[in-house]
Amino acid sequence: MIITFKKARLGYGRKVVLNDISFTIEAGDYFGIVGPNGAGKTTMLRAILGSLKPLGGTVETESPSGGPLRIGYVPQRDTIDDVLPYTVDEVVVMGRFRRLGLLRHPSHADRDAVSRSLTHVKVENLHAHTFKDLSGGQKQRVLIARALASEPEALILDEPTNGMDLPSRLAILDLIEDLHEEGGLTVIMVSHLLEDVANYVRHLAIVEREFFQVGPVEDVLTGPNLSRLYNMPVTVERVHDRTIILAGEGHGTR
Amino acid sequence: MEPGEIASTILREFPYALYGSILVAVACSYLGVYIVARRVVFFGAVLTQVSVLGLAATFLPFFAVPHTVGSLAFTLICVVILSQLFTGKKIPRDAVLGFVFVLSVAARILVMQKAPKVEAAEIENLLRGDILFVTPDLFWLMAGAFAVTALPNILFYKEFSFITFDAETARTQGYSARTWDIAFYLLAGVIIAFATHMVGDLFVFGFLVIPPVAALLVAKRVRTIFIISVLIGVLCPPVGLYLAFLWDFPSSPSIVGVAVVFAGIAYLLRLVRKQ
Numbered sequence: 376m377i378i379t380f381k382k383a384r385l386g387y388g389r390k391v392v393l394n395d396i397s398f399t400i401e402a403g404d405y406f407g408i409v410g411p412n413g414a415g416k417t418t419m420l421r422a423i424l425g426s427l428k429p430l431g432g433t434v435e436t437e438s439p440s441g442g443p444l445r446i447g448y449v450p451q452r453d454t455i456d457d458v459l460p461y462t463v464d465e466v467v468v469m470g471r472f473r474r475l476g477l478l479r480h481p482s483h484a485d486r487d488a489v490s491r492s493l494t495h496v497k498v499e500n501l502h503a504h505t506f507k508d509l510s511g512g513q514k515q516r517v518l519i520a521r522a523l524a525s526e527p528e529a530l531i532l533d534e535p536t537n538g539m540d541l542p543s544r545l546a547i548l549d550l551i552e553d554l555h556e557e558g559g560l561t562v563i564m565v566s567h568l569l570e571d572v573a574n575y576v577r578h579l580a581i582v583e584r585e586f587f588q589v590g591p592v593e594d595v596l597t598g599p600n601l602s603r604l605y606n607m608p609v610t611v612e613r614v615h616d617r618t619i620i621l622a623g624e625g626h627g628t629r
Numbered sequence: 630m631e632p633g634e635i636a637s638t639i640l641r642e643f644p645y646a647l648y649g650s651i652l653v654a655v656a657c658s659y660l661g662v663y664i665v666a667r668r669v670v671f672f673g674a675v676l677t678q679v680s681v682l683g684l685a686a687t688f689l690p691f692f693a694v695p696h697t698v699g700s701l702a703f704t705l706i707c708v709v710i711l712s713q714l715f716t717g718k719k720i721p722r723d724a725v726l727g728f729v730f731v732l733s734v735a736a737r738i739l740v741m742q743k744a745p746k747v748e749a750a751e752i753e754n755l756l757r758g759d760i761l762f763v764t765p766d767l768f769w770l771m772a773g774a775f776a777v778t779a780l781p782n783i784l785f786y787k788e789f790s791f792i793t794f795d796a797e798t799a800r801t802q803g804y805s806a807r808t809w810d811i812a813f814y815l816l817a818g819v820i821i822a823f824a825t826h827m828v829g830d831l832f833v834f835g836f837l838v839i840p841p842v843a844a845l846l847v848a849k850r851v852r853t854i855f856i857i858s859v860l861i862g863v864l865c866p867p868v869g870l871y872l873a874f875l876w877d878f879p880s881s882p883s884i885v886g887v888a889v890v891f892a893g894i895a896y897l898l899r900l901v902r903k904q
Contacts, residue, residue: 424800425801426801455795456668456793456795458666458668459793459794459854460848460849461790461794466794469790469794472787472788472791473802477785521798
């Protein structure tokens with residue numbers, strides 16, 4: 376296991392957002408975190424990333440080879456402030472800064488790692504383009520490339536398909552799956568889009584203050600669980616080997 | 630006066646006005662790129678006002694310290710207090726800055742009222758930042774302060790860039806965004822405090838904003854933005870001082886006016902490029 380929550384109580388100051396959370400994420404897993412807005416997904420993510428200390432219990436991360444876990448983080452695109460016109464190369468090389476340390480500048484090896492990462496996510500042709508001028512899907516690939524440039528053991532993505540059109544969304548999800556399948560990379564994906572996680576992840580955590588469920592996706596992503604989570608009738612169906620989520624009764628049926 | 634005569638008068642009679650204003654303009658134009666990129670322009674405005682308050686306070690009998698010390702002390706204390714207040718979510722950042730801005734201006738007026746009347750003209754000159762009376766001592770003090778603050782800015786360029794671009798991911802990479810933020814604002818505070826003492830708040834705030842904005846309009850690369858912004862900082866003071874002598878205008882507003890003209894040209898260039 377690389378991430379372990381033991382009776383973790385998470386929150387800010389006196390405000391407890393999630394209580395008594397216990398689960399593990401194994402190396403090589405593809406793990407999804409879903410839940411309504413404000414339910415605590417970001418809080419859980421921050422605990423994994425180490426930027427939020429638990430109020431109680433423990434959240435431990437450990438590399439499969441011992442030592443600290445190397446995390447490649449892909450933030451939501453809209454949290455990035457692109458006033459300055461950084462090139463794609465300049466953005467991706469930021470993924471190498473932790474390895475470089477203070478006062479050292481990127482070497483040829485770092486440039487090679489940037490190049491490899493861009494090739495991996497199939498945007499090597501964009502390396503000299505300005506990041507702020509790219510489409511949503513291209514930006515997402517570049518941010519994934521930056522995370523890969525840090526040579527991570529776990530890739531954590533926060534709402535990676537938010538605000539994308541359908542083809543871009545599927546392309547990004549396929550890319551993430553390829554990284555997981557081919558490289559054996561542990562992937563943790565936070566999303567509020569249920570179908571994104573339903574058809575890709577292996578294990579799933581449903582996050583809600585009073586209703587926390589975790590386990591294999593087919594056990595957790597069920598109609599009764601989702602109905603309770605969203606406080607409305609929800610059914611989960613299989614169509615052409617894909618999982619689809621149907622919400623509400625009579626809503627949007629004309 | 631003939632054009633050549635004006636230039637030689639400036640170089641002969643007011644050399645440190647020219648060198649000092651170029652020094653401040655370059656420092657503020659460089660720093661301003663980060664200020665604009667971080668969307669904290671109002672923070673720059675607040676620090677210049679706090680710095681002016683610090684200057685004014687040195688005229689009070691019970692705070693009779695050198696002007697630069699007063700300006701620096703007030704500015705750095707303000708940076709530390711603001712960095713604490715910024716962490717709260719109850720009050721928006723802009724509101725905190727607005728509060729400090731109003732407080733600084735009001736306090737300055739009150740301080741001026743209580744300062745000895747005989748020094749009123751000197752206070753007025755100092756607060757307005759009379760470029761023509763920059764002394765060699767003040768210039769070299771400034772040059773030293775800028776050298777000291779420029780060094781970390783250059784050495785930690787990649788860290789400041791990362792935090793400016795994507796603080797959240799930088800945090801996951803082990804950078805304490807808060808520590809780097811405070812370091813940046815303290816460095817900015819030192820530059821603003823010294824610069825305000827030397828050339829006044831209008832000049833400082835003008836060069837924190839106008840050259841970076843002009844550079845952002847025309848440059849396509851980050852390094853080019855810094856280069857163009859600094860270049861505007863180098864060019865505006867000699868042109869502005871020359872025009873101030875030619876038309877008998879005050880020097881600071883003339884120099885800032887030239888910077889505005891550069892920004893206008895940059896805007897037109899951008900329009901032409903778009904078409």
